[in-house]
Amino acid sequence: MNASTKTPHPEAGGIVVRAIPFSFDEGIEPVWHPERPEWSHMANGASLTMPYLEPFLIKTVREALKNASNKQLKDDVHGFMAQEGNHFQNHRRYNEILKRHYPELTDVEDEMTAQYKKFQTKSLRWRLAYTAGFETMTMGMTEWLIEERRDLFKNADPSVSSLILWHMVEETEHKNVAYDLYQDLYGSYWPRTWGLIFGSFHVAWCSRKGYIRMLKRDGLWNKASSRMRLWYMVARFLIKASPAMLRSLIPGYHPSKVNDPNWVSRWASAYADLPEDIIPLLDTEDPDIPAQFAR
Structure with a gap:
């Protein structure tokens, strides 16, 4: 497959849109990190949410865009939507392979479809607070990963591995957008705080539903050793993501300060x-996982 048509580097101005068509071998193992099956399924569970979460975020900012007052912000919102659209399309391709191994994941997808349909009926302020809140949490996730x-x-x-880390790179590039859009339209502190808490934990809960089903199918969910490894990985994530969430509650906070x-x-x-x-595949055999691509 061919990689995307290049757009300017962020330093030249604007958010870079990279329509990278990651390809996945049909025989890829769902436990994509053989030494860490629990971590593999945590990431798989997160991937499962993306084709439901990210279209919701896109619809929300597209609606809010009509009321935005700043031209640069409007341009950034378009970049945000394009990046998020590329993300969920790649995750969807990977998820289709996962579902061949774990057909019960369709139940989780059905639940998310219903939930996000219900969320779509809520006020724009509520939806934009959810969007800005979740995007804040991803900053801690990016730092950890x-x-x-x-x-x-x-x-x-x-x-x-390359899919996940590319996704995190672009989350960093558009980290200000949802926050700035919420502040431009509303700016209320407490709804944004609620959006941070609810949005973060809702996505985490949906991810959990997915990885539990995969761990059960693999015979790991009821094993004490596996459960301990899972809790260890969850704790590592929370330790890293929580400071990003807490610092966003400080008066005067802005994502650009991070x-x-x-x-x-x-x-x-x-x-x-x-x-x-060339698709940007990282060399995972290099102990440092450098920011350079295998040829």
């Missing part, structure tokens, strides 16, 4: 230099 990439992705399947991991800019620079017919 990138800072601990050596442990989380070493010797793992490069296509899944320093991005250096690995993000290195990945973007490496991608900008990549031939257009």
Whole structure:
């Protein structure tokens, strides 16, 4: 498959839209990190939510865009929608493979379809607060995944690892957009706080429903050793993500004040230099998981 048509590097202005068609071998193992089956399924559960969560976010910001007052913000919202659209399309391709191994995942998808349909009936302020809140939580997730990439992705399947880390790079690039759009239209502190808490935990709960079903099918859910490893991974995530959520509650907070991991800019620079017919696959056999791509 061919990679996307290149658009300007973020430093040149604007949000880069990379329509990267990640390809997944039909025989790919759902436990894409052989040494960490519980972590593999935690990530699989998160992937399952993306084709339901991200279209909801896109619809919300598209509706809010009509009332935005700042031209740069409007341009950034268009970049946000394009990046999120590319994300869920790639996750959907991967999820279709997962469902061949775990057909019971369709039950989780049906629940999410109903929930997001119900959410769509709520006020724009509620939906935009959910969007801004969830996007805030992803900053902590990005820090965790990138800072601990050596442990989380070493010797793992490069296509899944590269998909996840590309997604996190772009979450960093558009980290200000949903927050700025909410502030531009509403700016109320407490609804945004509720959106942060509810949005973050709702997506985590949906992810949990997915990975529980996969762990049960694999015969791991009722094993004490597996449950302990799972709790350990959940605790690691919460320890890293919680500070990102808490700092967003400080008066005067803005996502732009948070320093991005250096690995993000290195990945973007490496991608900008990549031939257009190459999908940006990371070398997971390299212990450092560097921001450069296997040829």
